[in-house]
Amino acid sequence: MTDQPAPEEALVRRVLAGDRAAFEALVSRYHRIVFAIALRMTGNRAEAEDVSQEVFLRVYRGLRQFDPALPFLPWVRRIAGNAALNHLRRRGLERRHAAPESDRGEIPDFPDAAADPEERAARAEEAGRLERALALLPENQRLAVTLKYVEGLTAEEIARAMGAPRNTVKTWLLRARERLREELKNEL
Amino acid sequence: MSCERALPLLYDLIDGDIERDEAVWLAEHVAACGGCAGLLKELRAAESVYSRRIPVEPPPALAARIADAAWSAAGPKSRLRSWEPAAAVLLLVSLIGVLFLPGGFGEAVGQLTHAVGGLPWFSLDTVLDLRAAISSAAQGIASRLPVLPAGVAGMPLAAAAVTLQIIGSAWLLRGRRVLSGKAR
Numbered sequence: 001m002t003d004q005p006a007p008e009e010a011l012v013r014r015v016l017a018g019d020r021a022a023f024e025a026l027v028s029r030y031h032r033i034v035f036a037i038a039l040r041m042t043g044n045r046a047e048a049e050d051v052s053q054e055v056f057l058r059v060y061r062g063l064r065q066f067d068p069a070l071p072f073l074p075w076v077r078r079i080a081g082n083a084a085l086n087h088l089r090r091r092g093l094e095r096r097h098a099a100p101e102s103d104r105g106e107i108p109d110f111p112d113a114a115a116d117p118e119e120r121a122a123r124a125e126e127a128g129r130l131e132r133a134l135a136l137l138p139e140n141q142r143l144a145v146t147l148k149y150v151e152g153l154t155a156e157e158i159a160r161a162m163g164a165p166r167n168t169v170k171t172w173l174l175r176a177r178e179r180l181r182e183e184l185k186n187e188l
Numbered sequence: 189m190s191c192e193r194a195l196p197l198l199y200d201l202i203d204g205d206i207e208r209d210e211a212v213w214l215a216e217h218v219a220a221c222g223g224c225a226g227l228l229k230e231l232r233a234a235e236s237v238y239s240r241r242i243p244v245e246p247p248p249a250l251a252a253r254i255a256d257a258a259w260s261a262a263g264p265k266s267r268l269r270s271w272e273p274a275a276a277v278l279l280l281v282s283l284i285g286v287l288f289l290p291g292g293f294g295e296a297v298g299q300l301t302h303a304v305g306g307l308p309w310f311s312l313d314t315v316l317d318l319r320a321a322i323s324s325a326a327q328g329i330a331s332r333l334p335v336l337p338a339g340v341a342g343m344p345l346a347a348a349a350v351t352l353q354i355i356g357s358a359w360l361l362r363g364r365r366v367l368s369g370k371a372r
Contacts (some may be wrong), residue, residue, distance in 0.1 A: 020259055027255040035246040049250065056258040110359045149242035155205060173203075176195055181234055 008072040016063055027056050030073065033151060034080045040146040041084035043135045047091075053085045077151070077161045081143050088139055126187065133183035141176035144169055190217055194224045201228075335364055 008029075014022035031052060038051035058079050066075060134142055140162070147158045155173060159166040197214045200206035206214070235369050 020255075023259055024251070024255040026250045027258070031251045031254055032246055034279075035250060036242075036244045039244050040242060045247070049247075049253070050251070052246075053254050053257045056254050057262050060258055060262045126237070127241050130237070134242075145238070145240065149238045152239075155203070170196075170200075174199055177199060177231075177234070177238075178195075180238070181230070182236070184237075 009068040012063060012068040021084055030076050032182060036150040037080045037146055038084050040134060043131060051083050051087050055080045074161060081162060129184060129187055133180050137176050137179055141172045144172040145176045191224055198231055202231055254303050
């Protein structure tokens with residue numbers, strides 16, 4: 001007998017019945033996406049963890065209004081995007097538009113432990129450059145790019161997630177990628 | 189102008205989100221334009237970097253930390269506080285005891301006094317004062333309504349007294365736990 005993951009609908013119902021293990025299963029299933037969105041939007045690991053926690057708090061509190069028959073991921077994704085944007089707005093204009101801080105330029109994710117030190121350093125440097133370039137994008141463009149590359153969403157799906165028209169999202173993606181290309185032109 | 193038109197279509201091509209007639213036009217343009225052919229290669233290389241580097245791996249144990257924090261902050265808590273179910277059971281037992289004790293209200297109150305007077309968080313003097321007040325009130329009611337035995341008249345009063353004592357004891361207990369940092 002194979003262990004099939006519990007369907008989301010069943011997990012949601014169990015969480016509503018007070019089952020903590022079911023809530024942990026939901027977090028485990030979606031925290032990668034949520035954390036990636038939070039990190040790419042904030043550019044800071046500690047803040048990304050705070051945002052991720054806030055997202056799942058909102059998820060928990062919103063479960064009673066959520067229809068378990070609907071797909072869960074788009075709902076979580078939308079909460080994550082909104083939470084990240086709200087966090088950035090709270091953080092303030094001066095930091096939002098400032099150049100990345102020193103800690104934001106540090107290795108933004110865990111390097112491959114199997115890679116040799118030189119390769120690891122190169123990857124970390126590449127990741128740092130990309131991180132700094134992403135931080136220069138306007139929030140909507142950054143979120144659209146994040147959703148595209150973290151989850152491989154289409155413009156249509158990003159439009160649904162962000163509540164924006166598809167053509168607007170396509171424009172955001174075009175401008176964002178052109179800006180990234182410009183910022184990284186010596187690296188690509 | 190053709191190259192300007194080509195740029196968004198190059199991205200559409202990479203995304204696999206291009207109309208057939210536009211794809212045909214773009215293929216013809218790229219075949220004839222070295223600049224756009226080079227740009228297409230560049231965009232594909234950049235795409236590979238973005239796809240590889242933008243996703244991130246969360247820190248180990250992040251899921252457990254998030255679940256723990258979120259559950260603690262908003263996890264389902266019983267609508268009843270921890271002491272309330274116990275209080276409800278105690279009250280029910282007390283009421284049943286009052287109803288079925290032989291000898292009327294006086295004996296019932298005597299039993300109650302012994303029962304609740306034993307609670308460590310409520311002084312016996314207070315219980316005895318309460319008993320005297322209940323007895324007096326019950327006797328007063330019974331004297332005005334001769335058909336109603338004092339025991340029956342005193343039941344609601346006794347129930348109220350028991351409730352007050354239980355809630356008071358539980359409140360004191362909760363206060364002590366808060367002060368000692370055991371309660372949230």
